[in-house]
Amino acid sequence: MSGERYDGRIVVVGASLAGLRAAETLRDEGFAGSLTLVGEEPHLPYDRPPLSKQVLLGRVSAQDVGLPSRRDVDARWKLGVRARGIDPVAKQVLLDDGERLPFDRLLIATGTRARAWPDPAEAALDGVLTLRTRDDADRLAERLDAGPRRVLVIGAGFTGSEIASACRERGLEVTVAERGPAPLVGALGGTLGAFAARLQRAHGVDLRCGVTVTALNGGNGRLTGAEFSDGSRIEADVAVVALGAVRNTEWLAGSGLAAGPRGVACDAGCRAFDMYGIVTDDVFVAGDVARFPHPLFEYQMLSLEHWGNAVAQAEVAAHNMVSPGPRRRPHLTVPAFWSSQFGLNIKSVGVPTFSDQVVIAQGSLREGRLIAVYGYRGRVTAAVSVNRAKWLEHYQHLIETAAPFPPGPGAADLLDTGPPVSSDVPDPQHLSHGPTVALTGHLPDRRLTLVRQGD
Amino acid sequence: MQPDTLFQRITDYANRADPYPLYAELRENGVTRQDDGSYLVGTYHEIAALLHDPRISSDYRSRTHPDEAMIRRNERPPSFIGLDDPEHDRLRRIAMRPFGPPHSPGRIDELHGDITRIAEELIDAFRGADRIDIVDEFAYPLPVTVICRLLGVPHEDVPRIRAWTNAIIDSFDFTPGADQEKRQQAGLDARDAMARYLGELAGGRRGHPSEDMLSALVNDAGPEGRLTDVELMATATLLLIAGHETTVNLITNGVLTLLRHPDAHKRLRDEPGLMPRAVEELLRYEPPVHMLPQRTPLADIEVAGVTVPKGAPLILMLASGNRDPLRFDDPDRFDPEREDNQHFGFGSGIHNCFGAPLARLETQIALGALLPYLDDFHLLDDPPPYRRSPLLRGPRHLLIARG
Numbered sequence: 001m002s003g004e005r006y007d008g009r010i011v012v013v014g015a016s017l018a019g020l021r022a023a024e025t026l027r028d029e030g031f032a033g034s035l036t037l038v039g040e041e042p043h044l045p046y047d048r049p050p051l052s053k054q055v056l057l058g059r060v061s062a063q064d065v066g067l068p069s070r071r072d073v074d075a076r077w078k079l080g081v082r083a084r085g086i087d088p089v090a091k092q093v094l095l096d097d098g099e100r101l102p103f104d105r106l107l108i109a110t111g112t113r114a115r116a117w118p119d120p121a122e123a124a125l126d127g128v129l130t131l132r133t134r135d136d137a138d139r140l141a142e143r144l145d146a147g148p149r150r151v152l153v154i155g156a157g158f159t160g161s162e163i164a165s166a167c168r169e170r171g172l173e174v175t176v177a178e179r180g181p182a183p184l185v186g187a188l189g190g191t192l193g194a195f196a197a198r199l200q201r202a203h204g205v206d207l208r209c210g211v212t213v214t215a216l217n218g219g220n221g222r223l224t225g226a227e228f229s230d231g232s233r234i235e236a237d238v239a240v241v242a243l244g245a246v247r248n249t250e251w252l253a254g255s256g257l258a259a260g261p262r263g264v265a266c267d268a269g270c271r272a273f274d275m276y277g278i279v280t281d282d283v284f285v286a287g288d289v290a291r292f293p294h295p296l297f298e299y300q301m302l303s304l305e306h307w308g309n310a311v312a313q314a315e316v317a318a319h320n321m322v323s324p325g326p327r328r329r330p331h332l333t334v335p336a337f338w339s340s341q342f343g344l345n346i347k348s349v350g351v352p353t354f355s356d357q358v359v360i361a362q363g364s365l366r367e368g369r370l371i372a373v374y375g376y377r378g379r380v381t382a383a384v385s386v387n388r389a390k391w392l393e394h395y396q397h398l399i400e401t402a403a404p405f406p407p408g409p410g411a412a413d414l415l416d417t418g419p420p421v422s423s424d425v426p427d428p429q430h431l432s433h434g435p436t437v438a439l440t441g442h443l444p445d446r447r448l449t450l451v452r453q454g455d
Numbered sequence: 456m457q458p459d460t461l462f463q464r465i466t467d468y469a470n471r472a473d474p475y476p477l478y479a480e481l482r483e484n485g486v487t488r489q490d491d492g493s494y495l496v497g498t499y500h501e502i503a504a505l506l507h508d509p510r511i512s513s514d515y516r517s518r519t520h521p522d523e524a525m526i527r528r529n530e531r532p533p534s535f536i537g538l539d540d541p542e543h544d545r546l547r548r549i550a551m552r553p554f555g556p557p558h559s560p561g562r563i564d565e566l567h568g569d570i571t572r573i574a575e576e577l578i579d580a581f582r583g584a585d586r587i588d589i590v591d592e593f594a595y596p597l598p599v600t601v602i603c604r605l606l607g608v609p610h611e612d613v614p615r616i617r618a619w620t621n622a623i624i625d626s627f628d629f630t631p632g633a634d635q636e637k638r639q640q641a642g643l644d645a646r647d648a649m650a651r652y653l654g655e656l657a658g659g660r661r662g663h664p665s666e667d668m669l670s671a672l673v674n675d676a677g678p679e680g681r682l683t684d685v686e687l688m689a690t691a692t693l694l695l696i697a698g699h700e701t702t703v704n705l706i707t708n709g710v711l712t713l714l715r716h717p718d719a720h721k722r723l724r725d726e727p728g729l730m731p732r733a734v735e736e737l738l739r740y741e742p743p744v745h746m747l748p749q750r751t752p753l754a755d756i757e758v759a760g761v762t763v764p765k766g767a768p769l770i771l772m773l774a775s776g777n778r779d780p781l782r783f784d785d786p787d788r789f790d791p792e793r794e795d796n797q798h799f800g801f802g803s804g805i806h807n808c809f810g811a812p813l814a815r816l817e818t819q820i821a822l823g824a825l826l827p828y829l830d831d832f833h834l835l836d837d838p839p840p841y842r843r844s845p846l847l848r849g850p851r852h853l854l855i856a857r858g
């Protein structure tokens with residue numbers, strides 16, 4: 001079939017950012033076969049980043065975050081239906097409504113969901129929320145509109161910090177509890193973590209680090225407050241559990257794929273590995289649920305929760321799904337992420353946690369405008385800008401070319417002149433929240449149960 | 456006789472009409488040191504990297520041997536195009552507040568109707584004529600009217616502004632010669648006069664707010680505070696000059712290029728929706744800004760295997776990068792439907808053009824309005840007479856005639 005376009009049946013499971021962008025790319029590439037998108041949520045694809053930003057500020061309604069479609073995808077949409085498994089021999093996706101969808105090529109784009117509060121009774125209290133979906137954001141915005149006396153945010157990763165920022169902007173009292181030493185340390189390390197802690201406090205956040213929430217208290221089924229591991233307690237009528245994300249891979253148990261809590265392992269061409277580490281040729285993976293090797297990070301498998309990665313990986317996966325071998329492309333995009341909180345615009349390129357040192361290369365912590373550059377064993381592996389995003393392209397180039405760390409002197413606007421310091425990236429075990437970028441070793445996860453095929 | 460250096464040949468007025476073969480030679484030669492110690496870069500990827508490199512200064516004072524003219528120019532405070540971060544960033548933010556997002560997101564879009572009306576009025580004025588100078592009758596009056604309205608400069612002062620601007624642009628000519636000194640001085644005097652004029656105009660609006668940008672700059676303060684009087688004069692002068700000079704050339708180059716490429720002309724007439732892309736291609740193919748002559752490395756840096764020493768003049772040949780075959784397929788072809796067209800027409804990096812959204816809108820509207828009318832016309836002089844400057848390159852006049 002060399003040179004010919006593929007035109008079998010394609011099923012995409014997960015109808016969000018990665019699923020939609022893949023569907024559009026398939027059609028852009030000339031795919032003319034049948035295309036089905038399956039999504040557990042009842043909504044057409046929408047955008048999540050505004051959910052913790054504009055939506056919580058009441059500037060945009062949760063109804064209005066639909067993803068703009070780049071083109072007509074001419075697909076069958078199965079929305080509001082969960083896929084519960086794959087029959088790898090018959091090549092079918094099994095749906096909760098009983099339907100079986102035959103496929104020639106499958107794309108897994110089931111993303112992640114919010115990690116739930118571990119105590120089900122406490123999690124069920126009225127006022128205890130998580131934030132991942134449009135409906136979650138709707139509920140949370142409504143709570144904030146009602147003017148709670150205090151909001152508790154559990155976990156100071158990006159999502160938790162953005163929620164706290166929105167609360168302060170609305171003039172609400174907010175307590176942030178984080179088991180690690182500072183907000184954002186899991187993603188950005190010690191130097192910027194300490195900066196984020198000062199920032200939050202300067203904006204009036206009651207920030208409590210090095211503590212865990214030991215209990216959520218309730219009365220009459222409603223949240224009334226929380227207790228901390230240091231013995232202190234607060235009253236609060238809303239608690240947002242921001243403990244990070246869980247990859248939606250349970251539905252793949254028994255599929256024979258290398259799917260586990262860290263994601264679905266795939267190769268650089270987005271083809272899924274099976275549980276023996278053998279690469280498949282008809283099952284592809286993209287977006288938050290994927291775990292893929294990256295040459296810039298010593299071919300370790302990366303799991304990213306980044307908007308830009310979902311788009312880029314979906315495009316590569318879609319291209320490869322309909323292209324013959326020699327035309328396939330690798331997914332090599334340098335990871336990139338942004339966040340806005342407390343009036344600052346934070347952007348990251350590379351993998352800051354893949355580092356042993358960090359140096360301020362431009363601007364200064366004091367000014368709140370800066371570029372921090374991260375190095376690992378003498379080469380540049382990441383850079384994070386605070387209100388200085390236009391410079392990042394330069395650092396991306398340094399990352400791509402494995403330029404020596406620390407970068408040479410001479411930046412026009414270097415105000416903090418200090419030597420590189422340890423990047424102080426904590427073990428994720430010691431954080432409340434899961435990091436949005438994780439290095440997950442070199443091998444596909446092996447599943448230990450052998451599946452008897454054809455059962 | 457000593458052979459001329461490449462840079463001398465590029466700036467030689469005799470090569471103004473077609474500098475592109477020289478750019479090809481420049482790319483072929485790699486990064487080249489000129490006899491005067493300056494370094495010329497003409498390849499796309501190297502220019503892109505330098506425009507994003509924080510060790511490259513835009514401030515003349517970073518040079519080890521600033522030339523005479525620079526020293527004199529530096530007695531005036533530089534505007535933000537000639538400053539580095541964090542000063543550049545602060546001043547640019549303040550200037551952006553009344554001009555674009557996030558504070559004034561609708562400012563440019565709101566001008567759509569005005570620009571269309573101005574373009575139509577200008578066309579009406581020469582509708583019956585058999586012979587038109589595109590520069591004087593269309594490409595010049597349109598952007599100057601728009602920027603004056605935006606800033607709040609009275610229309611009757613346009614002739615003074617034009618005289619000052621011409622003196623300033625002519626002083627950007629590097630050709631040595633008996634009158635160089637004189638031109639430089641005339642340029643400085645004009646800049647001072649324009650700055651004083653704008654300072655007084657703005658001063659008069661303090662406490663009497665009107666809708667324009669000068670008024671906003673003296674009356675509203677954002678998180679970065681307000682400009683000092685000296686900063687205000689430098690910034691307003693920059694906005695006024697940068698705000699029309701280059702757009703004149705882009706519109707003129709557009710007419711010239713379309714009359715030279717009848718197929719593209721027809722294509723655009725039949726499908727006006729292609730105009731935005733065609734304007735991007737113009738910015739690549741015939742950019743108004745050919746080079747950025749005022750960069751200086753703050754440390755020894757390596758560019759394509761050559762070490763450019765700290766403090767040396769570094770000249771980025773944007774128009775050459777735009778024709779680099781390693782970046783653009785068939786770069787010498789004008790293709791109004793070109794995709795993946797990340798040209799350097801507006802520069803790149805932190806100094807990328809502040810007014811790009813306005814320039815794009817003006818040029819799209821101007822060419823769109825003029826196109827249907829151009830059918831019966833041809834170029835009288837090809838190539839047309841060019842203005843002196845090799846930096847801001849464009850025709851002095853563009854005569855077209857019916858038939």
Ligand SMILES: Cc1cc2nc3c(=O)[nH]c(=O)nc-3n(C[C@H](O)[C@H](O)[C@H](O)COP(=O)(O)OP(=O)(O)OC[C@H]3O[C@@H](n4cnc5c(N)ncnc54)[C@H](O)[C@@H]3O)c2cc1C
Pocket residue numbers: 013014015016017018019038039040041047048049050051052081082083084109110111112113131132133159248251286287288289304305306307308310336337338339340
């Ligand atoms: C509040 C918030 C703020 C964010 N802010 C930023 C930001 O500022 N910058 C940034 O870079 N990134 C941000 N992100 C991350 C970004 O939104 C994600 O990277 C992106 O959504 C990933 O897209 P995806 O399609 O891979 O997965 P998802 O968006 O998680 O979509 C997966 C979809 O699959 C569905 N699904 C799951 N299992 C099944 C099943 N078995 N059957 C059928 N359907 C299933 C799910 O319901 C879901 O709709 C943010 C995320 C959140 C939640």
Ligand code: HEM
Pocket residue numbers: 513535536537547693694697698699701702705742743744747799800801802803805806807808809810811813814815
């Ligand atoms: C077609 C028209 C235009 C072209 C080709 C053009 C081109 C450019 C280029 C190449 C630069 C980069 C300079 C550098 O890096 O040193 C620049 C900067 C600039 N331009 Fe434009 N420009 C145009 C129109 C405008 C308009 C309409 C305005 C104002 C409203 C404007 C205002 C500026 C300013 C203020 C800067 C300096 C930005 C900074 O230093 O941060 N330009 N322009």
